[in-house]
């Protein structure tokens with residue numbers, strides 16, 4: 001049950017946030033040798049490619065056959081750590097860990113050369129997304145992550161928050177977006193439906209390096225006689241894949 005709003009003090013207008021977006025942040029402490037090894041592997045996986053393929057767009061592994069970094073021995077320990085943080089995020093959101101199963105769908109490297117960007121998008125295939133930064137000093141020079149709200153209800157007049165000449169000054173209630181600066185070892189977790197982009201890498205000397213992860217939530221595997229919660233897909237181990245000829249495999253005993 002949600003906690004009730006605090007009643008305002010008499011006299012003064014008080015504004016309270018009603019429905020905050022849950023951006024999870026954890027500063028991990030990567031071992032420098034592990035980091036160096038991971039960067040080396042990411043560069044080797046990118047190979048000769050430099051972009052996606054538009055020269056202005058960063059190289060992203062998901063579009064280039066590199067989408068299962070979590071199964072790579074050099075990254076598996078890091079992904080186990082990230083998965084633990086994702087579980088903690090779900091716990092803080094109120095999910096019952098015994099009734100939800102969290103799956104890594106995809107995990108891919110993103111490498112941004114100087115000047116490159118990643119356009120605004122979200123991840124409609126997933127439920128929860130994460131980004132882990134292998135470098136960055138917190139200044140945002142290599143390109144911030146920009147996040148947009150699903151809908152800007154507080155601007156009252158649609159479009160006014162980004163309109164030229166306003167009249168609407170940006171405040172915490174009306175800011176059109178929120179930027180997050182990369183920092184080596186920083187992990188972000190956020191709903192996969194949140195629109196985001198990467199602004200241009202303005203550091204001529206630095207390659208911007210991050211890993212993106214998509215998670216899916218399903219019900220935990222149901223015991224015989226039990227059924228999964230209504231709004232969660234059943235656990236994939238209890239699905240039946242239909243074969244190419246349209247037949248169903250034999251039911252398990």
Ligand SMILES: [Fe+2]
Pocket residue numbers: 121122123196212
């Ligand atoms: Fe993304």
